[in-house]
Amino acid sequence: MAQLALDGAAVSSRRWRDGHPILWLALSRTLFGVLTLLAVSVIVFAATTVLPGNAAKAILGQTATPARVRALQLQLNLDHSVWYRYWAWLTDTARGNFGISYAARIPAWQVVGPRLANSAVLVLLAGVIGTVIGVGLGALAAVRRGGRADDVLAIVSLGVTSLPEFVVGIGLVIVFATTFWHLLPAVSLVAPGSTAWQDPSVLVLPGATLVIVIVPYILRMTRAATIEALESDYLENARLKGLSPRRLLLVHALPNAIPPVVQVIGLNLLYLAGGIVVVETLFAFPGIGQGLVNAVDDRDVPVIQLTVLLLAAFYVFVNIVSDVVSLLASPRRRLPRS
Amino acid sequence: MSLTADQASTPGGRTRVDRRQWTRLLAAASSGARGRLGLALTAVVVLAAALGPVLAPYSATQFVTTPFAKPSAQHLLGGDDIGRDVLSRLLAGGWVLLVMAVAATVIGLVLGTLAGVSAAYLRGRWDGIIMRTVDIILAFPTIVFALLLVSVVGPKLWLIVLAVGVSHAPQVARVMRAATLEISERDFVKAVELWGVRSWTVMRSEVLPNLSSPLMVELGLRLTYSIVIISGLSFLGFSQPPPAPNWGLMINENRLGLVANPWSVVVPALMIALLTIGTNTFTDAVGRLAIGVGRGSEETAVAGGLAGAVMMGELQQFPLDEGVIEDPEATESREPAVD
Numbered sequence: 001m002a003q004l005a006l007d008g009a010a011v012s013s014r015r016w017r018d019g020h021p022i023l024w025l026a027l028s029r030t031l032f033g034v035l036t037l038l039a040v041s042v043i044v045f046a047a048t049t050v051l052p053g054n055a056a057k058a059i060l061g062q063t064a065t066p067a068r069v070r071a072l073q074l075q076l077n078l079d080h081s082v083w084y085r086y087w088a089w090l091t092d093t094a095r096g097n098f099g100i101s102y103a104a105r106i107p108a109w110q111v112v113g114p115r116l117a118n119s120a121v122l123v124l125l126a127g128v129i130g131t132v133i134g135v136g137l138g139a140l141a142a143v144r145r146g147g148r149a150d151d152v153l154a155i156v157s158l159g160v161t162s163l164p165e166f167v168v169g170i171g172l173v174i175v176f177a178t179t180f181w182h183l184l185p186a187v188s189l190v191a192p193g194s195t196a197w198q199d200p201s202v203l204v205l206p207g208a209t210l211v212i213v214i215v216p217y218i219l220r221m222t223r224a225a226t227i228e229a230l231e232s233d234y235l236e237n238a239r240l241k242g243l244s245p246r247r248l249l250l251v252h253a254l255p256n257a258i259p260p261v262v263q264v265i266g267l268n269l270l271y272l273a274g275g276i277v278v279v280e281t282l283f284a285f286p287g288i289g290q291g292l293v294n295a296v297d298d299r300d301v302p303v304i305q306l307t308v309l310l311l312a313a314f315y316v317f318v319n320i321v322s323d324v325v326s327l328l329a330s331p332r333r334r335l336p337r338s
Numbered sequence: 339m340s341l342t343a344d345q346a347s348t349p350g351g352r353t354r355v356d357r358r359q360w361t362r363l364l365a366a367a368s369s370g371a372r373g374r375l376g377l378a379l380t381a382v383v384v385l386a387a388a389l390g391p392v393l394a395p396y397s398a399t400q401f402v403t404t405p406f407a408k409p410s411a412q413h414l415l416g417g418d419d420i421g422r423d424v425l426s427r428l429l430a431g432g433w434v435l436l437v438m439a440v441a442a443t444v445i446g447l448v449l450g451t452l453a454g455v456s457a458a459y460l461r462g463r464w465d466g467i468i469m470r471t472v473d474i475i476l477a478f479p480t481i482v483f484a485l486l487l488v489s490v491v492g493p494k495l496w497l498i499v500l501a502v503g504v505s506h507a508p509q510v511a512r513v514m515r516a517a518t519l520e521i522s523e524r525d526f527v528k529a530v531e532l533w534g535v536r537s538w539t540v541m542r543s544e545v546l547p548n549l550s551s552p553l554m555v556e557l558g559l560r561l562t563y564s565i566v567i568i569s570g571l572s573f574l575g576f577s578q579p580p581p582a583p584n585w586g587l588m589i590n591e592n593r594l595g596l597v598a599n600p601w602s603v604v605v606p607a608l609m610i611a612l613l614t615i616g617t618n619t620f621t622d623a624v625g626r627l628a629i630g631v632g633r634g635s636e637e638t639a640v641a642g643g644l645a646g647a648v649m650m651g652e653l654q655q656f657p658l659d660e661g662v663i664e665d666p667e668a669t670e671s672r673e674p675a676v677d
Contacts, residue, residue: 032470039474047486162618164566166573167607170589174604178596274479278570292482293574296489304489312477 026324033316040312041093045086048301093309099302103295108302112288114195116310119280119287121197123272126210131265134215138222138261143249145227153223157216165275169209169282176205187284206283210275214268221264225257232256259326266322273311360550366627373623379616383609387432394426398583406595406602416599419591422581424602431583432609435572438499439564445503446560447553450510455549457511458518459541469515472508480505480567485576493576502567506560517552521545551628558621562614569610585610 017024080088092099098108141150160168176184184204197203229235230253238252276289284290288307295303367373396402396413400422407417415424450472457468478486484501491497521527527544531537571577572586580587585606592602 036474036477040477043474043478044486047490158619158622159615162562162614163611164570164573164614166570166586166589167611170593170603170607174596174600178600270479274481277479277481277485278573281574292485296485296576299489301489304486308478308482308486311479311482315477315479 022324022327025327026320029320029323033320036316037309037312041090041309042086044305044308044312045089048305049085049089093305098306101295101300101303103298103300103303108306111303112291112306112310115286115288115291117195118285119276119289121195122203122206122210122280122285122287123269123276125203126207126214126272127265127269129207130211130214130268131218133211134218135222135261137215138219139226139249139254141219141223142226142230142253143245145223150223153219157219160212161216163213165209165213165278166282168212169205169279172205172209172212173282202283202285206279206285209279209282210272213275214271217268217271218261218264222257222261225260226253229253229256255329258329262322262326262329266318269318270315273314360554363551363554363624363627367620367623370623370627372626373620376616376618376620376623379612380620381616383432383613383616384436386429386609387436390429390432394423394429396423396426398422398427398430399581406592406598408599409601415601415605418588418599418602419595424588424592424599424605427583427588428585428605428609431585431588431606434495434578434582435565435569435585435610438495438502438568439561442499442502442564442568443506443557443561445500446506446510446564447557449504449507450556451514451549451553453507454511454514454516455518455541455546458515458522459537465515469511472511475505476508478505480563481570484567484571485574488571488576493571493579495578498568498571498576502564505567506563510556510560513552513556514549517549518545521548551624555621555625555628558617558624562617562621565610565614565617 096109098112100106101108101111104111137153141153144150174180185201226249230248235248235252238248243252276287277292278289279285280287280289281293288310291303292307294300295307368377401420402423403413403417403421405417405419405421407413407421409416413423413425415428418424418427453468453472457465460468475483480502483505484498487497487501488494522540522545527540530540530544568577569586572584573590575587575590577584577587580591588606589603592599592606596603
């Protein structure tokens with residue numbers, strides 16, 4: 001009987017899943033995302049607090065009196081068990097209490113928050129511009145397949161995908177900021193308390209660097225997916241019907257290229273989360289990437305923890321969104337299975 | 339000879355692959371224009387880095403000229419931020435990067451292959467557990483993962499190598515898992531399984547040798563990526579402590595003198611660029627051969643998949659349908675050796 005009931009539950013849950021594929025995907029991905037974040041929190045905690053190194057001494061410096069070291073150890077719960085400390089840290093973090101920055105002596109959130117806004121603007125800008133350019137050039141390469149434009153794009157994108165971001169960035173600085181022209185600031189100076197978008201010129205070079213780095217990937221995937229669609233039977237049929245090439249591309253081929261391209265755009269956003277570390281440092285752009293490098297130099301554990309957790313949360317979020325969007329863009333998979 | 343005899347005695351629909359497949363793959367890749375270019379670029383930089391410490395005209399750490407001195411007959415690339423010879427530092431500053439990148443690549447390939455092949459072999463629940471566990475690392479951008487570890491232990495070189503190697507594991511694991519699954523469905527593997535050969539033996543002697551082409555491609559991609567990340571970390575100042583010369587660090591140190599002596603920045607950046615373009619171009623040549631360009635939709639796999647998604651490290655399935663290079667000439671040339 002119990003077995004029967006279990007079977008019944010399994011069948012009905014499968015039925016529900018088949019009836020609501022999008023909801024099912026979103027829910028299961030969210031659940032998995034939460035588990036991933038928990039695992040990430042364990043790794044972050046373990047790396048920053050369990051590994052050797054006397055945290056209290058590191059914070060107070062060599063001249064600290066034993067009494068102050070002891071007081072700080074108590075404050076950091078260092079005399080409790082690892083599990084207790086992890087739980088205390090996790091619950092604090094979940095409540096939005098991220099600790100006090102060792103270097104700035106203010107709550108870590110106040111250190112990271114303004115930087116987060118600057119980085120978000122930079123990543124969003126680079127992501128949108130990079131996507132538009134990448135999809136446009138990719139469709140162009142697909143339509144002109146085998147032509148000169150296609151060849152040039154293929155060679156250039158192979159070259160650019162090989163380059164580290166800081167090499168691209170240095171190249172842009174040499175061309176646009178120092179040696180050839182002096183059009184743009186080589187260093188993104190942003191006064192404390194103001195934000196990056198109040199002086200958009202500081203966004204140009206870091207943004208352009210990121211755009212150049214992500215465009216080849218989007219271009220290649222768009223080209224590949226568009227060619228696959230252009231060569232399909234249904235498109236042959238549409239062509240034989242006498243539809244114009246423009247209509248073939250825009251209405252019939254490109255929409256079918258959306259799912260893989262969305263995945264690649266998602267991957268590029270994730271890539272940007274790492275890429276900003278080097279690019280922001282190169283241009284002294286006040287974002288979380290540069291903040292992370294500074295925090296690592298200062299061993300500012302709360303800021304490091306918060307930054308890494310934010311980046312991991314971004315990873316989980318982008319993964320969920322890109323999966324759901326590419327499902328929404330493939331009607332065949334979207335329909336409830338009957 | 340024993341190989342060919344072995345091959346002849348193996349039942350199954352598709353021909354069993356030569357175990358020296360990877361040497362043929364490399365030879366074929368180096369004979370094309372693309373592969374030759376990649377190989378030449380890589381060789382130039384590797385030679386400069388390996389022989390550089392011997393050839394350097396000055397000490398890499400001594401002050402022999404004025405800060406940011408313009409290039410001259412004595413100092414071909416001028417001086418750096420505190421008056422050291424840029425050329426000498428350039429020649430001395432490459433080999434550590436190369437050794438670290440190779441080590442990180444090997445670690446990543448070993449870990450990833452172990453995880454991917456065992457996941458594909460064990461299937462079912464363990465497959466899910468292994469792959470999901472490995473995937474957790476994906477939540478950390480590589481450079482952030484390295485920084486997280488460095489923040490605790492300090493910029494130790496072995497730690498950076500380990501962090502970058504571990505970051506490679508998920509992507510390698512995905513590719514190797516997909517390739518293993520695909521190969522274990524092939525007829526010759528099924529046939530050997532039906533003989534009752536033990537699974538691990540099948541794995542070792544039938545499946546693993548056939549993973550060499552995806553492994554070669556992964557090797558190249560991971561090597562390029564290792565160079566990018568490790569030079570990026572040294573640019574950020576997380577590598578050998580100064581005054582040790584290092585291309586990434588040189589770029590950072592000399593940035594302030596970009597106007598006075600651009601060569602102090604341009605040349606190290608160029609060395610890194612030539613190296614990564616070289617390894618990536620060669621890998622592209624290998625990848626095209628391994629997958630077989632021009633066979634219908636596989637081209638899309640190369641264009642989008644290989645250089646794009648694998649480099650991003652996310653390729654779900656390695657399109658291995660033509661993963662075995664079937665070079666009729668190579669088979670023929672071996673034929674006379676049988677008798």
